[in-house]
Amino acid sequence: MKIHNFNAGPSILPKEVIRKSAQSVIDFNGSGLSLLEISHRSIDFLEIIEKTTCLVKQVMNLNDDYAILFLQGGASLQFSMIPYNLMDQEAAYLDTGFWAKNAIKEARKFGKVKILFSGKNQNYTHISKHYQIPCNVDYFHCTSNNTIVGTQMKIFPKTSVPIVCDMSSDIFSRKLNFCQFSLIYASAQKNVSSAGMTIVIIKKNILGKIKRNIRNIPSYMDYKIHIQNKSILNTPNVFSIYTSMLTLEWIKNKGGLSVLEKQNQHKAKLLYNEIDNNNLFENKIHEEDRSDMNVSFFLKDKKLEKEFNKMWKKENIVGLEGHRFLGGYRASIYNALPLESVQFLIEIMKEFERRHDRK
Incomplete structure (x- = not known):
């Protein structure tokens, strides 16, 4: 039975990654041990973490300036952790949605936060490109993709200030000049791996600038200590790191980020075209800010929701419900989601229009 998985996270992963990671749980590399049983300080696991590190740098075209x-x-x-390590006096943030708002809330516990733009009054349906980053802030923080509403930053500002970016829901989905960022972080349950692990990509020269009389950083919160210990200060999520390695190998074998970007843009374009041309549905995001990862849409007539829900669930589509704070629908079309699933959803929407359009 074919399942079309549009879950926002944890989400779809490549089938071959699922198969290989599942086999590793039973018998890792013919060792007779499960991956879940091996020591995180064993040669086998150290090779996994080293290979995963190298793959991240290769896929993102990063040099050894980055940890x-x-x-x-x-x-x-x-x-x-970000303000703990980087905020001396003040940082600049964009408020582009739920997760950005949470980041701002935490940062305010460490110093002043300057909000350069907030999309709150427009229900986060738009991301401004017209803001100025003060040259005297410690860093600029942005969220590249709003998973809940479905917006995405298409361009990033040029500035001498360190750029920190939360790429949790669109990392490894498109080709960017990743060297423009001083710190990138992403929870792994979208385009990378199973839940329980966060990738942090950090330019080493931005660390160590907080004066100890301002803040004495606890060991676990200190990036420098994690770098010195090569991510095994404590027992890491062995399974998630291994699955990340397999996913990055899959990305590389697919042809890298340029190839995936074209595929993702094509899937998104098809789905947005259907929403725009279907008389029963609508998307509320400004066109230039529409996400290629999370496509949100609504029925114009809410009375039809029960019937539409019944229809798509019957056809083995899962994860199409909108976020609990927003309602409506959300199709998350991450790297591993095949074009076939997008086309199938479009056919369901077309058929629903044929049945219910009264115009």
């Missing part, structure tokens, strides 16, 4: 960390606590822990 790659595999931490726990999700992106939410990074909301605190």
Whole structure:
């Protein structure tokens, strides 16, 4: 039975990654041990973490100025770790949605936060491109993709200030000049791996600038200590790091980020075209800010929701419900989601229009 998985996260992963990771749980590399049983300080696991680190740098075209960390606590822990390590006096943030708002809330516990733009009054349906980053802030923080509403930053500002970016829901989905960022973080349950691990990509020269009389950083919250310990200060999420390695190999074998970007843009264009041309549905996001990862849409007549829900669920589509704060529908079309699933959803929407359009 074919399942069309539009879950926002944890979400669809490549089938071959699922198969290989599942086999590793039974018998890792013919060792007779499960991956879940091996020591995180064994040669086998050290090789996994080293290979995963190298793959991140290769896929993103990063040099050794950057350290790659595999931490726990999700992106939410990074909301605190970032100001702990980088905020001396004041930082600048964009408020582009729920997760950006949470990041701002945590940062305010460490110093002043300057909000350069907030989309709150427009229900986060638009991301401004017209804001100025003060040259005297410690860093600029943005969220590249709003998973809940379905917006995405298409361009990033040029500035001498370190750029920190939460890429949890669109990392590895498109080709960017990743060297423009000083710190990138992403919880792994979308385009990377199973839940329970967060990738932090950090330019090493931005660390160590907080004066100890301002803040004495606890060991687990200190990026420098994690770098020194190569992500195994404590027992890491062995399974999630291994699955990340397999996913990055899959990305590389697919042809890299340029190939995936074209595929993702094509899937998104098809789905947005259907929403725009279907008399029963609508998308509320400004066209230039529409996400290629999370496509939100609504029925113009809410009375039809029960019937539409019954229809798509019957056809083995899962994860199409909108976020609990927003309602409507959300199709998350991450890297591993095949074009076939998008086309299938479009056919369901067309058929629903044929049945219910009264115009």
